[in-house]
Amino acid sequence: MTVVTTLMWLTVALYAVAAGLYVAFLAKGNEQGSRWSAWVLAAAVGSHLGFVATSWAIGGHPPTSDIHQALSLMSLILVAVFLVLARTRERLRVLGAFITPVTLLLFLGAAMRRGAGEQVPEGVRSALLPVHVGVNVLGLAAFAVAFAAGAAYVIQERQLRRKQLGGLFQRLPALDVLDQLGLRSVLIGFPLLTIGVVTGTMWIVQGSLGLSATQGFGLLAWLLFAGVLLLRVAAGWRGRKAAIGTMLGFLCTMLVLVGYVVRDSFGAGA
């Protein structure tokens, strides 16, 4: 195994262990494990950084040059944001149970690589590509946080309504905290994703890229987020429906990414 693949599998393993610890804490209140979870996750970030650096050095492509590397970068940013969030606001630590599995999936997507930088069509390769990938990556990381907050909100609201006030209810943060976190994350993510969609649309308009199902889902996700945000800000939307809308938006963006990864990995064409 090369250094790159060793680091890759080490990162996968560390993310998997961290995800297990966070989920165990949320579900069972396992305090013992939760003390380690942040350290395991920090170790995963270290290993992940090493992976990004070595593959850039060896492959010669910056981490924004293809979809696998972009995915890897996105999961790295997501975890870094979460670690800072959990450190400043102790109560949000439990959201690791939603964020770490998403991270693991993103990174696994990144790991399914077949060569680098070759699948991007000729007309799209430009100075604009790193910008397009960069803003999308940051925007999606913000939406991933919004997704985690939304998922926790839906669970928490359901428990409160059914009067199931057990350990899970006690460990999750207050409804208002989750609602606010969801709103702020979408507020940050939306402008970034908008730039991503605009740059992407430009290529389609220029004719250097055809409109396919993946791009369609990208637009759908953007529209969903736009809708949620509009309703939240203009119509004072909040609560469960806002949370579900956010979650659907994130799932759509995930479908776009799956589309890219499948196309790139198995050469199905754009």
Added chain:
Amino acid sequence: MSEVFVLGVSHHTSPVALREKLAVDGKALGETAVQVAKAASLQEVLIVSTCNRVEVYGGKGDEAAVAAWLRERVGGDPIDDYVYVHRDADAVRHAFRVASSLDSMVVGEPQILGQVKEAYAEAKRAGSIGSLLDRCFTTAFSVAKKVRNETRIAEGSVSVSSIAGDLAKKIFDDLHGRRVLLIGAGEMGEAAAKHLQKSGATIHVVNRSFNKAQALAEEIGGNARRIETLSSELTAADVAICSTSAKRFVITTELMRGVVKARRRRPLFMIDIAVPRDVDPRVGDLDNLFLYDVDDLEQVAQENLGERRRAASAAEEIVAAEVLAFEKWRQAGALKPTIVGLRRRVRTVLAGELERTLPRLPDLSDKERRSLEKMLDAMTNKLVHRTISEMKANAGTPEGQALVETTRRLFDIPEERAEREPTGPAVLEPANARTKAS
């Protein structure tokens, strides 16, 4: 006769009418303890008196006189059926359990520790306790702290008003600046509102009678509102507590449908503490509205109480270990008179023989005499060593007790209580005499 005992009545064994009669005012705890010590010829006395228990802890003396004192307090009525007695290790365990809130009506409630501490401070101030009860209660306080820190016995709210507060925090997180609407003037509703107020919420009061609303608002530091504004008040509120004495629903589904619409999805937490209920239960199905009635809150209280009871078994283990350690200390102390007496007896016999022999040895120098004296000490130590170590090793067991008695008989050691503690009730001794003796 016991080294330490406790005689008392509690919510487990007696009706409140009896406890009322026996109760001792907090300020009089010390003086009363001194009186009991005198009346019952006890060396040490400490009295704990709360609304759930009245207990007299005694050290070194007869408990029968304390029982008589209690009887006298209720006017001579027979109370033996209600009074419990624990002696020695059981008395120590009882003190630890009481201080740790394991014997409380609401297991884990925090007040009892403060009340026992107050009783201890009063007894100490009045000089009614000596080293035994002093050590017993200072240990009880550290046991209580340990139990609180190491078990979940004090976790989870167990009162309806604090559970309402917990739930509000699980919805709104920070209650500062949140608005609580109190509908009706029921006592429980008031308690819940006060609880939320302590966390920073502001209170608005609505009542069918505006005067009553004003009076209540004034009392708890809130704002009174007219009943006509109910709908707009509900729209503005974050938490609504209903505790009217109305016979039918005050809050109907129609009213709340309009309110929920006007609230534009801001969550509303409704607590219906009234019996019969004030809020139509169908209101709970509306979006972004969480309705809890008194049964829901009671159920949470019962669940939390159950959790505490489960935690209590871990607490009992801590108590058991601490009782064992305390008993070891107490028994080591109890051996002291026998050990001192044994040494003295052996040393006296040997010294007597030496006295008799010395006149026949006129040529001894001072230095040689001193050597012989030293030899006496060494012989004493060698002779008693095995006996003492056996007594210590078996302390607290029946064999150990038999060994102590046998040793006392074989070496003719008289009862010498003064060796360990001052004679007579501690309270009658001048303070300096006590420190010298101990």
